[in-house]
Amino acid sequence: MTTRPPPTPLQRAVLITGATGFVGRALVAELGGQGRHVIVLSRDPRRASATFGPGVWAVDTLAAVPADTRIDAVVNLAGARVLGLPWTAARRQVLLASRVGVTHQVVALIRRLAHQPQVLVSASAVGFYGAVNSDQPCTEASPPRPGEFQSDLCAAIEHEARCAEALGVRVVRLRLGVVLGREDGAYPMQALAARLGLGAVLGSGRQRAPWLHLQDAVGLISFALGNEGLAGAVNAVAPQTPTQAEFVQALAASFGRRVWLRMPAWPLRQLAGEMSSLLLDGQNAVPAAALAAGYEFRHPTLPSALADLAG
Template sequence: MNSATHSALWPTQPAVLVTGATGFIGSALVKQLVQEGKSVIAYSRNAHRARSALGAGVWVTQQLGDIPAGTHIDAVVHLAGATVLGQPWTHARRELLVRSRTSITQELIALMQRLQQRPRVLVAASAVGFYGVPAGNAPLDERAAPEPGRFQSDLCVAIEREAQRAEALGVRVVCTRFGIVLGTGGGAYPGLATASRFGLGAQLGDGNQPVPWIHLQDAVGLIDFAITNEQLRGPVNAVAPDLRKQSEFAKEMAQSLHRRALLRVPRWALRLGMGEMSELLVDGQWVVPAAAQAAGYRFQFASLREGLDNLAQARS
């Protein structure tokens, strides 16, 4: 199905528009929404790949401008953006990381402005990097402040600021601040599991830094919850309640695969090799899912042991 503008080619029922629909979280979300019987429109730069990956039951467009004004989009989920952990944070890379997220948000708001019926809600992916690298071990709920001048914080602030512009259109906005999302189909888990299986599980630095994490099923579950729960708005820490130090996380990961984590990688080596980006590994945030729990969300995998055991079984 191409992205022609003829309204007959678009869903006649209320739909959920998803950007980043072929990504790690996006593909799992689309699968869940389809299973729930919802109509889904996927926005993808590679329409052929999206149609192949998502199946014939999902509408795919390469241009948001191709969506007719009469299309009833009930909810928008914005997950698209360049990968933060990977290439060095050069000036050009930083600009790309910001632009890859905020420019699409601007396109989404332009779409909302011309739709005959505005969406009820925009769920935009942010991250726990919003809080920067705070000192101390005090729990951080959604009221905690960002850290201006630190890139990971400035990036998340820019993402959320653009998303919040939709509120002026009468759209409820939820910004999900994700920790590390663990799933077998992508993200950090496959690499960590492979390293642990070969006895290469390691403590990073002193190992005391927190590792905010969430199982993929709960990442998808929280997005779905945010779409349907009219009382939920603003920032939502998308992390499991069982927050651990990195040394404990590495130990639990290894144990779930019947191995031991014996190695240590010094902080200076990571700083030398990764520069400022090493903050994602050797620093962390003691984040708690206060808003999600207050709204009544029940985690499928609230404990790290349960989550890792589930993933280890799925992997094998």
């Protein structure tokens, strides 16, 4: 199923998978404001068209995109939420299919297009580095941790994305930290808990908590689309990476509250299994590639980002 494409020619078009997600919606708005035509992949193209308006062409399968469509760039944000349901065998298959499977389909589309895109920006996560739990910085050159599901998942996504390099496409592998925004993602529930005085230090609290303001998530994607010198892995995180205890304390302080609660690690590990590593283990990820390429963060520090979000 597909909605009809816009009547104007699709020049400088950008294809976005995962466009109806948290980051995707903000990105569509940003690119639309730049005057760029947008094609979105959505399970419900009619709903997507109603959300984004007539200037967006929505499809529910990439097979619906004709080979002569002119697409200059692809942004791959597709994927079911990693944090939520326990990582049972069935859930892992869902996560792999929604991320690795869609990335494979994206590369297949690029292969059959008559005019190949110039760039593919494909999102994975700082979970690529696994449960590091060390103050040692994780740069884009740091290795994955085979055998840990979050690392294996990210490595599999990136492997599929890199297949586009053989087609002559510049590939940017965006390793996202926790994206903070008012409307969706982790922040609304965290902010509610902080307002109610229910913010808690998880485990030791010493695990690093890489984060990124939504404006910088969109800004980095837009920067990657336009910067021909940027390729390879890019840590999409703010320059300041606090510990989890520092993060929750700063979040509480943004509402004039303090943190009194502490959640021991063992109940979380018992209840959530390996998925608890997302909460109890972290990575001291640093945005070395983004800074070297000249990206200027709108919210480089946690207090400024939280003040913006709380306001």
